[in-house]
Amino acid sequence: MKPLGMYDSRAEDCLWFTFDCTFDQQSAPERELEPFLQALEEHADGWMPDIAEGTRRRKYSRAALWKALAEGRNGNSTDLGLYRTTWPALDMTLWLRHPPRPPELHISIKVKPLSFFSEAERCLHFVEMVRAWACRYPVSHAKAHSTDDTHFTGSPHFGCDKEIWHRDGFDKVYEVFWLNVFGPKLVESIGRERVLSTPAWRVEELPNGCVLMVMRPTVTDFASKEARLAQARAHVHLRPDLDFDTVLRTLRERSAMLAPVEPRFPPDLAPLLSRVVDDVASHERQRKIVELNAWRPPEPDEWRPASSALPPDVDNLERALEHYNTLAEHLVALLHTKVPSVFEATPESLTDVDFFFWHEEFPTSRLREAIEERAVPAIGAYLGEVLVRHLGGRWIPRQKLEEAQVLVGHRVWLPFVRARNYMRSRQALLDHSLTWLYRVAERHR
Template structure:
């Protein structure tokens, strides 16, 4: 069975559900958890897990679940993973804390993409599942919402110090999300009458004193202005010390941050920047696109007019050319596993190299002395070889690598100088990309 790899697929917004309840550790585990699995199986509309994992993967079935929980037991806890082999992506974990620790049942659910929850009926079933769980396993607080929006909201810390947030948890209503379950203690702190009178799509008191609250019919529509109005009304009602207009303004600002932005990148580096934004966390991607739309890569300055070329000053030009080839091979040896196209020495391989170095934060994550001694010469030689191979360039060797030139048309280009500028910082990898350098040389070769 090959499960979908949730975190290996393209990062995009997803539904994130968190649930923390208590259970009876004295009861037989199978009977105590049966209602949890029954609710999952009844209400998981289109996203039901088909693989369970303890120490190994098995097809989803009740006997496999008990086996996985048994083999994963480690002292006072046991964990169960639940996944899918077909779209939509699912990453789900059930964690049980066992005596002598206070018995606790924790659930983390991620379903990607969030757009899967655009249908009201599918969302209603998810709410019913949460209702069944919270009715059977009382919670302090549980919620389901857009992962991107929750990230922008600062959840779960909400601006608190990490130690304080871990100690206090959700001890008061810091935020209201699409689906919320407030535990009895939190309800009493706010006032049960106030909680039950919250203006929202659905408000229901559960038999154990918890209150379930849903702000809007569908989870995927959380960023619409109507949904934001409903979210702000509910939050302001539950927290009368907060200003409605301020809450609504903050919610609208978050919606604006997540609104799609059309990429309009400089054509020389568009293939590189598209990969950069794909690598950006989805909650920050639209802002990153806007930034890169406004950014223009500097025009390459690592060149001279052909009439000011420095003549060769080496005793053996052929040996110098062999040296450049050997240096270029060092880059191939360094990157061939992560960047297979590096063997081809093409313009496209330059973009692949650019992206690799940017993804790895190479100038920051490697020793500076090694970058200067090994990476810069290898990159400069490789870039020069691509100019020679694809633009009809000709090496003009010099004793100093930084003076070595490649003649293309009416300009001589300085690939080793470019490589040094390129490796100065992580931002320099974009400002002085190899791709941009090649495209500039290409335009001027005539």
């Protein structure tokens, strides 16, 4: 029984919900959490958790939940995770703080992908679930919104000093999200009449003094012109000190940063760059595409005309070739678990190697001495072996590795020099990729 991980597949936008409230410590946990579970089970339309996890993982049930809560207690706090084994992915956390500090309940929910909530009825179920919780538990503030867009708001501290934030919390409307619950204290500080007259799709005063506010029928159109206009109007209504044009411009800039961009990558590097794009956080993806659309790899300069090739200067050619093969096998030994194609030593495996080193941020996450002494020789030898096997190349051995050459057509290539340039930085992994050198050598063979 394995939970479907939020980060096991391509990063996508999620629905992100947070809810902070107090609870009655004198009441039994089962009794105190009963309304919470009742609303969850009634309204979690299609995304109900099926795993409860404390220190052990169990199939979701009320009994399993109580056991997980008991196991999850660590001193004055308790953690519980709720997950799903099938799509959509769910990452749900309950965190309880116990006396002597004031008892608190924090709920965090992420459901992936956000597009799962494209139907108004499913969003309405979510709103009704939150409404039930907000009616039952003394909540200070709650929100639900796109994870990608939330990243641009500075949430959860909104640019405040952390100490000030922990002292004051959501003491004013820093941001208006798709779904908002404003606690009584915040409502009174703004003015109840003002809050209740906010121009939004749904504004409801709850029996305990909280106000539930929803901007639009669905969360998925948060970046549309209409949604941004509604968001700006609501925010400025609640915060008259803000300038409407500035707020709207900021929201539209956020929409532009998330708007889909068509990749226009060099064909030879498209397989690598597409994987690089998929590897970045989803809220950064479109900006990364723009960046890579404008980028072009520098032409490799790790070559010289065949007519000026240095002659072999080793005593035993066969032993030198065996040494290069052994060095290449060092790379296979290093990467074979995470890059199985490295066994093949093909042009495609070069792309897999490029992506692995980029994903791992290898040039900056490993000791420079180890990179120079072990990684660079192994990478250079592996690149050279691929040139030999697939382009009909021929090693021209030299005593100094950086002088070793592979003759392909009318050029000799310097794979160890390329490897050193390649390992200078994370950006160098793209500027001096193994894939790009191979494709240029292929054109000139």
